[in-house]
Amino acid sequence: MSQSPSPDRTARSLVKSLLAADGPCDEVRVQGWVRTRRDSKAFSFIEVNDGSCLKGIQVIADADLANYQSEIVHIRTGASVEVVGALVSSQGGGQAWEIQAREVIVHGNADEDFPLQKKGHTMEFLRSIAHLRPRSNLFGTVFRVRSRMAYAIHRFFQDRDFVYVHTPIITASDCEGAGEMFRVTTLKGEDFAAGNDEKDFFDKRAYLTVSGQLEGETFACALSNIYTFGPTFRAENSHTSRHASEFWMIEPEMAFCDLGGDMDLAEAMIKFLVEDALEHCAGDLEFFGRFVDKGLHERLEFVRDRAFERVSYTEAVEILQASGEKFEYPVEYGHNLQSEHERYLTEKHFKCPVTVYNYPREIKPFYMRLNDDEKTVAAMDLLVPGIGEIIGGSQREERLDLLQANLESHGLSEEDYWWYVDLRRYGTVPHAGFGLGFERLLMFVTGVANIRDVIPFPRVPGWAEF
């Protein structure tokens, strides 16, 4: 069925550009997948989508086409076709342009059991056909926005002279303190059972990274401002709509920067990304606003235009205690804020993104910088409505003696962090950074409620199909 390309063929046009045409065109060529077909005796309407945008283009295939009876009337939803014809203004309502076909090549029809229908699928079912769901309106839209946001993230940092650093995915430091890790090993049989790590591929235990932060700090202490953007892995057995075992994280790190500068960057970044989405994904966002989250557009404009709130952890606890709200878990100074507390702050009290900073030292990791009050550390979490924590960051402890004391009080061995501690020996500098969960950002920007629906092939406990 397929034809070999020849130099004089009409170049392929994207459906996106045809729909935006400002005049008719004698010869155009589209290639894509059929969304629906309706036929009569005299002709058939074929809607073709190529993923370049939400909408498809309507193709008119007259019954006198050579393969009309043999192929065209048998085309089912999901078939791949190539159409050559004229772009003409549409006689029917509903679309400005359509293609009057001169040739319809059926590259591959879809079997009768093609599972994607025109209506009524649950997200759970679509997850079970992750290889086909990008052909649905919703997932095509999600993954176009994902691509655009990845690009926007690089633009945000590159425009500010941040250097993109590729931190390792396989790591041998076994105590980064950010949750359970996946083991990487080539050990077999007895050696595996006995845990003979010295015989393993790297001569020691290795894992998939849970964060590139520590390695990122080393590069910030050389290139000043850096960022990472890559996959991270958590072997936590968590079953929620906001957690995945494999996800992408953005981690900027700035030398000569304190917590205030860190919060400034985090807030500017969220605003920039929201603004970029509003500007470059308008059609896609409108779709989400209609079918996924009615208040999406309003919320995104609000985030773009309004100042974010900032409160210290101490103030946040006071607000929560004075709220009169009935929480499942009590609000107590010295305890971590629960999900319900964070949601209350951002959704009900402030009704906008909130940065909470200066947390009690006891509930935060060893690398965070001790404040002058000696009770709190220079940490911050950026909370957004609908999701809760989207960014977590801190100013890092740059003083050698305090870092060593922190390692000890957290039960960690300085030997395991020798290179990290070294940074404090050779030209130490105040520095700060944060981690942004890429998928959580996408959930926020699209309104999609489950993290599994913004990752092409999600990995969660018990599920690694595809």
Next chain:
RNA sequence: UCCUCUGUAGCUCAGCGGUAGAGCGGGUGGCUGUUAACCACUAGGUCGUUGGUUCGAAUCCAACCGGAGGAGCCA
């Protein structure tokens, strides 16, 4: 790991002790510049699995398995 909900046709669901249903999707035919098209006919199910209660179980009970939501942890 804990708590709650859920599992009936390819998909979305109804049926909730008495012969297994609808819409969509598929097939066949018809009709129409249609657009989640429409009309008619038709094929399609070990009602998650195993065991129990009952004259009789999709329906009631138990265990197990799968799915979803929430909690913890975090991004």
